[in-house]
Amino acid sequence: MHELSIAEDLSAIVLETALRETLAKVTRVNVSIGQLVQIVPGLFESAFIECVRDTVAGQAELCIEIVPVRMKCRKCGADIGIEDNNFSCSACGSDDLEMINGRELYIKSIEGE
Amino acid sequence: MRNILDRNQNRANEVRRLLAEEKVLMVNIISSPGAGKTTLLERTLGELNTKFRIGIIEGDITTDRDARRLQKFNIPITLINTEGGCHLDSHSISKVLDTFSLKDLDVIFVENVGNLVCPSQFDLGENFKLAVVSTAEGDDKPAKYPMLFREARAVLLNKVDLIPYTNFRMLNFRKDMEKINRNIPVFELSCTRGDGLGAWFEWISSRITENCNRE
Numbered sequence: 001m002h003e004l005s006i007a008e009d010l011s012a013i014v015l016e017t018a019l020r021e022t023l024a025k026v027t028r029v030n031v032s033i034g035q036l037v038q039i040v041p042g043l044f045e046s047a048f049i050e051c052v053r054d055t056v057a058g059q060a061e062l063c064i065e066i067v068p069v070r071m072k073c074r075k076c077g078a079d080i081g082i083e084d085n086n087f088s089c090s091a092c093g094s095d096d097l098e099m100i101n102g103r104e105l106y107i108k109s110i111e112g113e
Numbered sequence: 114m115r116n117i118l119d120r121n122q123n124r125a126n127e128v129r130r131l132l133a134e135e136k137v138l139m140v141n142i143i144s145s146p147g148a149g150k151t152t153l154l155e156r157t158l159g160e161l162n163t164k165f166r167i168g169i170i171e172g173d174i175t176t177d178r179d180a181r182r183l184q185k186f187n188i189p190i191t192l193i194n195t196e197g198g199c200h201l202d203s204h205s206i207s208k209v210l211d212t213f214s215l216k217d218l219d220v221i222f223v224e225n226v227g228n229l230v231c232p233s234q235f236d237l238g239e240n241f242k243l244a245v246v247s248t249a250e251g252d253d254k255p256a257k258y259p260m261l262f263r264e265a266r267a268v269l270l271n272k273v274d275l276i277p278y279t280n281f282r283m284l285n286f287r288k289d290m291e292k293i294n295r296n297i298p299v300f301e302l303s304c305t306r307g308d309g310l311g312a313w314f315e316w317i318s319s320r321i322t323e324n325c326n327r328e
Contacts, residue, residue, distance in 0.1 A: 005235075009120055009121065085289065087293050106116060107117055
């Protein structure tokens with residue numbers, strides 16, 4: 001249930017932004033969440049709805065993009081997708097990889113009026 | 114793009130800076146409920162308590178049972194009751210840090226709340242995470258929770274004495290670990306019977322010493 005804690009932090013940022021930008025209504029919140037974060041989108045959405053109930057973001061739509069895992073090989077430079085938990089380079093076999101995507105928890109944009 | 118957990122991340126960075134100044138190593142121990150974190154700590158304290166100055170942060174959902182089990186070692190222990198929360202975060206750690214005299218410590222072991230998913234997402238300001246998993250849980254835990262096994266500095270496979278009574282297959286476990294993270298040590302232990310503890314004590318002692326001797 002890390003969904004609830006993450007939703008709490010997300011709603012705090014959304015409300016803080018709405019206040020700063022003097023939004024009367026937040027209509028949409030776009031987030032990117034890496035596959036490795038293992039979030040359950042439905043649970044995350046319910047938790048978010050609870051957190052923003054009776055606020056300017058009470059009617060906001062939460063759009064969740066789940067981002068697949070991608071790594072860059074430090075040895076041969078290949079940009080690779082990770083499937084079936086196989087954390088080694090599909091081009092050269094090296095396990096010296098740098099994570100590009102898969103662990104993010106980002107707010108892409110907050111829309112309102 | 115803003116990190117949703119940036120409040121947690123900023124506080125974790127402060128904790129990390131403070132501990133680095135005082136040369137205190139912090140180890141974040143993560144496992145399922147019942148994998149043997151507290152027994153591991155009992156064994157580890159029994160061995161290392163005379164060699165290093167150790168503090169404990171016990172994350173517990175509602176009780177103080179784990180903390181009570183460690184009281185016999187007469188070391189500083191602080192309990193964080195998460196009141197139902199499934200993980201510790203950097204704010205809770207930061208709040209209790211001043212219950213310790215950091216200059217009198219070499220290492221703080223944090224026993225996180227028993228859970229393999231949520232604690233992996235929250236940086237506490239630790240130097241590294243330890244994944245503890247027991248054979249009775251099955252051999253598929255690395256495959257199901259890859260993030261923890263990617264990010265841990267070592268894996269402690271506990272309860273190897275129970276393998277004959279379970280469907281745990283060491284080959285499957287090792288194969289998955291090889292795919293997910295072949296660069297970290299996997300210690301095969303039985304914290305009740307004592308198997309493999311020597312190698313673990315040696316490894317963790319080196320990490321503590323290394324941190325104390327940092328410039």
